[in-house]
Amino acid sequence: MPIVEELIRKEADGGISFGNYTLEKKSKVSDFEVNGDLYKVKTYKEITKLEKNGMFVYESVPGTAVMNLKVTENEMSFTAEGLSDSQITVELEPETEYTIFIDGKNAGRMKTNLGGKLVLSLEAKGMSSSDIDIKKC
Numbered sequence: 001m002p003i004v005e006e007l008i009r010k011e012a013d014g015g016i017s018f019g020n021y022t023l024e025k026k027s028k029v030s031d032f033e034v035n036g037d038l039y040k041v042k043t044y045k046e047i048t049k050l051e052k053n054g055m056f057v058y059e060s061v062p063g064t065a066v067m068n069l070k071v072t073e074n075e076m077s078f079t080a081e082g083l084s085d086s087q088i089t090v091e092l093e094p095e096t097e098y099t100i101f102i103d104g105k106n107a108g109r110m111k112t113n114l115g116g117k118l119v120l121s122l123e124a125k126g127m128s129s130s131d132i133d134i135k136k137c
Contacts, residue, residue, distance in 0.1 A: 017068060021063035047063050050066075060087065060088045066080050081128070086124065087122075098111075099135050100134055103131050
């Protein structure tokens with residue numbers, strides 16, 4: 001999976017791809033418009049962070065490349081790649097239970113905290129990517 005050279009882009013099917021974990025210096029793009037919403041991405045080798053209309057959406061430590069992020073009322077899905085194990089935090093509905101699937105395998109259920117944050121760990125397998133699907137129970 002290639003990194004996102006332009007830092008953020010809209011995909012033909014409506015998803016969003018963002019992040020470049022190969023950058024040595026922090027880079028950002030603000031006010032990237034998709035369907036009337038404004039996105040802001042900050043990314044480099046240490047962290048990748050995405051905001052939508054000033055609100056938190058995604059963060060990984062260290063940085064990752066995220067392909068085809070899609071968010072609906074009941075689901076968030078994306079493909080992530082990084083150079084090493086990553087801790088990924090996403091914001092969903094507060095105090096709600098979700099089932100996490102990594103590469104099609106059920107990784108269990110998790111409940112978001114009061115702020116709607118859900119934290120998961122992603123094991124890097126070299127330069128391979130992992131498909132993440134988070135479904136509301």
